Amino acid sequence: MDEMRIAIATDDGATISPHFGRAPKYLVVTVRQGRVVGRELREKPGHNHSAAEPHDGSGHLHEARHGFDPAAQDRHARMAAVISDCQMLLVRGMGAGAHQSMTRAGIRPIVTDLEDAEQAIRAVISGEIVDHTERLH
Secondary structure, three states: OOEEEEEEEEOOOOEEOOOHHHOOEEEEEEEEOOEEEEEEEEEOOOOOOOOOOOOOOOOOOOOOOOOOOHHHHHHHHHHHHOOOOOOEEEEOOOOHHHHHHHHHOOOEEEEOOOOEHHHHHHHHHHOOOOOOHHHOO
């Protein structure tokens, strides 16, 4: 692919947020022929649920497979729509439901252990990015 767009879940535009669902923004980077040729910050909808809030409406925190209920799926669809022109999404943590929703939207989610966005972008370009799906919750 000559050109690709990478979305990065971020709080500050420089680091990858520890949890996809709580990140308020996406850093979207355009890579053409192995070089970054553009970048922009986009607002990310659906980041308002707090760490103490149950994700699945059951009263349980962080159930093994949360994020599959209709409300969560709708929220994930809105999150995906903002980056529908991207081929990849870099996160440091995310729920299995969000992961599945992004995949269905044609966006490849990568769960990385890298915090620095620039370092992660270089790892994608060089083909050395590691997908830590064991970090899905």
